[in-house]
Amino acid sequence: MFVALRENGEYLSLVEKWERSDLLELRSHVTFHCPACQSKVQLKAGLKKTPHFAHLKGVECTVKTEPESEYHLAGKRQLFQWFQTQGYDVKLEPFLPEISQRPDLLVTTSNKRFAIEYQCSQLDYPLFKKRSDSYKKEGIVPIWILGAKWFKRMSTHSVKLSPFQWLFATSFNQPIQPCILYYCPDTSTFLKLSNLHSFTTGEVFCSICFYKEKGVSFLNLLEPYNHPFTLHHVWGRKKQKWRASYSIYNSNHLSSFLTTLYQKRIPPAYLPGEAGLPVPSSYWFHTPPMIWQMWILLDLLLQLRKGEPFFFSTVMEVISKRIDSKDIVIRQLPLVSHTQYSLAVEEYLQVLVKAGSLKKISKTKYEKTKDFIIPMSLEVASAMDEKMLASVGKHEENGLVQDNIGRDLNRD
Structure with missing residues (x-):
C-alpha cells in the first residue's frame, strides 16, 4: 500500500521519493489509517524495501488484497509515474466505496475510466471474475497486467501459459483477438502476447512483443498487433x-x-x-x-x-x-x-x-x-x-x- 489517510484527513502518498529521515520523523508523531477500512496502518521505511504502508498484525482489511512484494510495489509505482508522464488523470490505490474495491491505479480519460491491476501473485478465478465484473458494472474498464516473472518462453514463437495466466487474456478492441500484458519493473519493459494459438494445454504459439516503457503510450499498448506471418x-x-x-x-x-x-x-x-x-x-x-x-x-x-x-x-x-x-x-x-x-x-x-x-x-x-x-x-x-x-x-x-x-x- 502506497497511500494512507493522516489524522488530519489528508492523504499521504509514498509514490514520490521521500527521504527516509523525513518518513521516520513523520512516523514518530502522525497516525495513519487505511483509506478502505479506516483501521490503523503502520508506515514501514526500512533500508531494504520500498517505503509502504501495511495493516497492523492480526488486522484484516475489509477489501481483500494480496501481500505485496518489492517487485509488485516497484511495478505499481512505475506504472503510476508512466501514466502521469502521459498527462493522464491517475489515482493511486483509490478506494471505490460503491464496489468496496481498491484498484492499484484508476486512470481517467476524456470518456472512460480504467482500473489498472498489476498482479504478481496467484489469484483464483472466482475472485478475479468478481473484481472484473464489479468494475464493469460501474462502467470502469478493467486492465489486468501480469508481473513479467510469470512469462515463460518455450521457443522463438511459443510460450507456456497456465490457466491462471489465461485469465488475463483481454480483447481491448473488439472483435480483435485477445492479448495478454506483462510488465517488468526491473527493466521497465512491457511484454505483449498476441495472436494466441494453443497447441497443447500449456504451450501457445503467439506474437511476442517487447516495448520499453518510455517508448510506448497507453493507447499504443492497447492497439492490436497486426503483422503478417506464416504459422x-x-x-x-x-x-x-x-x-x-x-x-x-x-x-x-x-x-x-x-x-x-x-x-x-x-x-x-x-x-x-x-x-x-x-x-x-x-x-x-x-x-x-x-x-x-x-x-x-x-x-x-x-x-x-x-x-x-x-x-x-x-x-x-x-x-x-x-x-x-x-x-x-x-x-x-x-x-x-x-x-x-x-x-x-x-x-x-x-x-x-x-x-x-x-x-x-x-x-x-x-x-x-x-x-x-x-x-x-x-x-x-x-x-x-x-x-x-x-x-x-x-x-x-x-x-x-x-x-x-x-x-x-x-x-x-
Whole structure:
C-alpha cells in the first residue's frame, strides 16, 4: 500500500521519493489509517524495501488484497509515474466505496475510466471474475497486467501459459483477438502476447512483443498487433512431433480420447490431417486442437457418407456432449465477452470448406464432399498435414512476428 489517510484527513502518498529521515520523523508523531477500512496502518521505511504502508498484525482489511512484494510495489509505482508522464488523470490505490474495491491505479480519460491491476501473485478465478465484473458494472474498464516473472518462453514463437495466466487474456478492441500484458519493473519493459494459438494445454504459439516503457503510450499498448506471418510452418513441425511422441502430452482428458481411438482402430499417431488445425478463436479451448477437432471427426464427420448434409447445430451438440463428459474443456476467459467457443467451431468448419473437405450450402448447413483418410504411416501423415496447413496458410490474416528487441525477462 502506497497511500494512507493522516489524522488530519489528508492523504499521504509514498509514490514520490521521500527521504527516509523525513518518513521516520513523520512516523514518530502522525497516525495513519487505511483509506478502505479506516483501521490503523503502520508506515514501514526500512533500508531494504520500498517505503509502504501495511495493516497492523492480526488486522484484516475489509477489501481483500494480496501481500505485496518489492517487485509488485516497484511495478505499481512505475506504472503510476508512466501514466502521469502521459498527462493522464491517475489515482493511486483509490478506494471505490460503491464496489468496496481498491484498484492499484484508476486512470481517467476524456470518456472512460480504467482500473489498472498489476498482479504478481496467484489469484483464483472466482475472485478475479468478481473484481472484473464489479468494475464493469460501474462502467470502469478493467486492465489486468501480469508481473513479467510469470512469462515463460518455450521457443522463438511459443510460450507456456497456465490457466491462471489465461485469465488475463483481454480483447481491448473488439472483435480483435485477445492479448495478454506483462510488465517488468526491473527493466521497465512491457511484454505483449498476441495472436494466441494453443497447441497443447500449456504451450501457445503467439506474437511476442517487447516495448520499453518510455517508448510506448497507453493507447499504443492497447492497439492490436497486426503483422503478417506464416504459422503453418512452425505448427506443422510441432504437429509432427506430437504424432511421434503424443504420450508425452498426456493429460487427464487424453485417456478417454485414446480409448475411443483404439476402439475404432485408429492409431493416435495416424490421425487424419484435418485434425489439429489452427483457427483464430481456438483460445476458447483448453483441450488441444488435435483432440477437440478429432472428437468432431469421430462423433460426426467420419460417420457421414460423402455428399451427406449436416447442420452446424449438430456439430455443437457433439461439442456440448463432450464438454458434459469432460472430454473437452472450455477455458475460463472473464475478460473476453464479444465471442464464445462456438466461433472456434465455426472457424474450423470454414477451414475444412476452404480445404475442400466440406461444402457450405447455407449459413447453417454443410455437406461432406470427400472422405477423411486415415494415414498408414508417419510419412503419409506428415504429407497430409503439410497439404492441409498450406491450405490454411493461404487464408491466414494474423501475424506471428517477434519484435527484434525482444529478450527473455526470466533471468531475474
